[in-house]
Amino acid sequence: MEKFEDIQAFVSVVDAGSFTAAARRLDSAKSAVSRRVSALEERLGVQLLHRTTRSLSLTETGRSFYEYGARILADLEEAEAAVQQQHGELRGTLRFAMPLSFGVRHMCKPIAMFTKQHPGLRFELDLNDRRVDLIEDNFDIALRIGRLQDSSLIARKLFDVRAVICASPNYLSAHGTPKTPDDLRRHQYLGYSNLPDPDKWEYEDRDGERGTISLENSMTSNSGDFLCNAAAHGMGIVVQPTFIVAQAIRSGNLVPLLSTYSLPVMPAYALYPATRHLSFRVRAFIDFLVERFAGTPQWDRDCEQGGEVKIAAV
Numbered sequence: 001m002e003k004f005e006d007i008q009a010f011v012s013v014v015d016a017g018s019f020t021a022a023a024r025r026l027d028s029a030k031s032a033v034s035r036r037v038s039a040l041e042e043r044l045g046v047q048l049l050h051r052t053t054r055s056l057s058l059t060e061t062g063r064s065f066y067e068y069g070a071r072i073l074a075d076l077e078e079a080e081a082a083v084q085q086q087h088g089e090l091r092g093t094l095r096f097a098m099p100l101s102f103g104v105r106h107m108c109k110p111i112a113m114f115t116k117q118h119p120g121l122r123f124e125l126d127l128n129d130r131r132v133d134l135i136e137d138n139f140d141i142a143l144r145i146g147r148l149q150d151s152s153l154i155a156r157k158l159f160d161v162r163a164v165i166c167a168s169p170n171y172l173s174a175h176g177t178p179k180t181p182d183d184l185r186r187h188q189y190l191g192y193s194n195l196p197d198p199d200k201w202e203y204e205d206r207d208g209e210r211g212t213i214s215l216e217n218s219m220t221s222n223s224g225d226f227l228c229n230a231a232a233h234g235m236g237i238v239v240q241p242t243f244i245v246a247q248a249i250r251s252g253n254l255v256p257l258l259s260t261y262s263l264p265v266m267p268a269y270a271l272y273p274a275t276r277h278l279s280f281r282v283r284a285f286i287d288f289l290v291e292r293f294a295g296t297p298q299w300d301r302d303c304e305q306g307g308e309v310k311i312a313a314v
Contacts, residue, residue: 005036007040008073010048010066010069011066014049014058046065048065074093077091089119090118092281094122096285097127098142099144101244102143104225110289126139129194131144140281140282142272143271145269146267156290157268159267162241162242162263163263164303165238165239165261166237166238167254168254171234178257178258180258187236188236190219191215192224192239200215201213203258203262206260225244228248239263242303246300247302270289
């Protein structure tokens with residue numbers, strides 16, 4: 001019990017910004033709060049706070065411990081709410097990392113729906129194409145596209161990510177329409193530089209024969225959205241996920257190509273650390289995402305409606 005109260009005192013001091021304000025929050029004496037924080041530092045054998053007569057700040061270790069401590073308190077509050085059957089309300093903070101393009105295009109509505117159901121929940125979002133370290137960077141969950149390599153993470157599949165080859169009508173009018181993968185060698189190719197080998201394209205034809213072609217990029221970028229826009233402006237041919245190009249295909253700004261060839265399909269997962277307690281809010285949010293993305297994604301349906309494009313799995 002004393003350990004819990006020490007953590008509670010420390011987190012309250014950080015949240016309130018001072019020992020005096022924390023004491024008011026906890027309805028306790030300032031000296032009692034100070035003793036608890038000092039006892040916590042002594043037990044851990046580290047300094048958590050830099051104290052001066054005018055300021056209070058976290059040490060690097062203190063910042064890390066604060067995140068864990070705040071999470072413990074939030075989980076406890078959430079568990080109490082669940083036991084008391086307060087309409088299944090979720091509370092606390094959910095730190096969620098996701099790819100930039102997918103997050104901007106397709107995650108705002110699901111998150112808005114989830115927070116409407118659970119107004120006591122707060123999201124901290126990281127939209128970045130870098131692969132975050134969930135444990136080191138202290139994330140609860142990440143959405144990751146591609147084959148998994150880190151066995152320390154637990155994954156639940158959400159959907160398949162399919163890619164499509166496309167170009168603008170103006171580009172095709174000026175340069176011709178490729179009929180086979182080999183025809184791409186004569187075209188301007190816009191490559192996604194975050195891939196291990198952005199010059200290489202793997203495919204399967206209608207007879208199940210697999211092939212690989214290496215192309216010379218006329219441009220590379222680490223932004224799929226930029227490449228989509230560049231292709232729509234007639235700068236070349238692009239291979240991008242349907243969740244990025246679907247809108248441009250639906251509007252007619254891009255046209256699907258080589259519809260008799262299939263591209264590799266990448267799975268998308270919700271990941272969380274195996275070593276971390278799975279809180280009610282993380283479990284509920286993952287269940288929500290699995291249900292939300294069940295079936296054929298809307299962006300794939302949009303691509304199918306926008307042209308005779310084959311997006312079957314390899």
